[in-house]
Amino acid sequence: MVAKEYKCELSWSASRAKEFERCKRDYWYSRYGFWGWWKERPRGEKFDMMVHKNLGSLPAFTGDVVHRAIERWFQFRQAGSTMSASELMEEAVNLFRSGWRQSSTDAWKEQPNKLTHLFEHHYGHEISKERTERARKLIEVATRYFCESPQLQVVRDTAPDSWLSVESLDTYQYLGTKVYAVPDFAYGENEKVHIWDWKTGKPREDDIFQLHTYALYACEKWQTDPEDITLYAAYLGEEQVQAIPVQIDKLSEAQDRMSTSLREMMDVHYDPDVDDLMMDHWPTSGAPEGCRFCRYKGICDGAAG
Ligand code: SF4
The missing domain is CATH 3.90.320.10 (Lambda Exonuclease; Chain A)
Known part of the structure; x- marks a missing residue:
């Protein structure tokens, strides 16, 4: 069977636009630098960029588990069943625990482009008890609000x-x-x-x-x-x-x-399989605050601080 050939096409979304505005180099890593990692033998720079591209922060991960749990709520609803606030919370907590396990052990390495890998674990930043408690509280409040608030009654009905x-x-x-x-x-x-x-x-x-x-x-x-x-x-x-x-x-x-x-x-889009790389198009932002929380800070030559 002939392997499918992917082409690096330009696409737009509001979050990509934000990335592009924030730092051109960040955008380059996420859209072009990693391109072709699946063909790279032996694994090297591209693979490394893909691993960094997949890093997510604890707040983003917490938001993602809430979204996935709510998606389950809709699946239940479509099947004619329903989920209570505590069941929805349990669903989200289980997703959180499973992602946490993938990230805090080496399990994420089995599928580094798919499994959860937290920025904080990757860079060895300590995650305080207060932060995990804040995440737990957010899950609790968000799932209860979704299931019980009068403002969301119209969605549930x-x-x-x-x-x-x-x-x-x-x-x-x-x-x-x-x-x-x-x-x-x-x-x-x-x-x-x-x-x-x-x-x-x-x-x-x-x-x-x-x-x-x-x-x-x-x-x-x-x-x-x-x-x-x-x-x-x-x-x-x-x-x-x-x-x-x-x-x-x-x-x-x-x-x-x-x-x-x-x-x-x-204006700056190119096909990494065909076109020459013009690194001038992808300057580093040099903004210390942005770099501190940037997932690419470990591989970026322009990382401030
Ligand atoms: S580390 Fe800083 S300069 Fe490098 S990609 Fe991230 S935000 Fe941009």
Whole structure:
């Protein structure tokens, strides 16, 4: 059987845009540096970059287990069953324990591109009891809020046949480029579309931008009129929901920002299998704060501090 040939294509998402803005070198490691690690014999630099690309921080990992547990909640619901707050919490805690085991032992090495490998374990940063307790508390609050809060009643009551999307990774074409969209949950009702995003951090301005990129996705995917879309940022750990009815001018602003970001990425995009590497395109940020928490700090020649 002939092995499938992958091509390093440009694609855009709100999180990739953030990476690109934060530090070009970080973006290069994540999008190009590791490219072809699966063909590298013997394993070397590319493999090492892939290992670093897969590092995640404790807060991001905690958020991920909450998302995966909620996805299970939807699977149960679709099957006609349900999960209580304590069952949802148990699901999330089990996912957390399993990921923690992979990361804190050498188990992650069996599939370094898939299994959990925490930044803190990799760099030998001590994880205090307070931090693990904070993670446990976040899981508890978020799962209870999801299952019991009046603000999320509408989500829990929505009939599965009106669901449009549950954590499904999808793409659409914009300016000839693949754009990723992963709305956590979307449903349609009376010609209106409601798009929800679960957040386990504190509210940030960028969350609203990301949600607007999902609104652009909804216009493309379900041919929804922008005015018929409502976005919801559900801050599960903060126990609050921000509802944002889409306005044309805000959506246009988001689209402009997306176009600018995409064009900047296009200008420097290259195919590592074919094109020469122009390292000048990928400067290091040199920002001490950014470097301190950057997963590539152990291999980056521009890491500050
Ligand atoms: S260590 Fe610093 S300079 Fe290097 S990729 Fe990370 S943020 Fe950029």
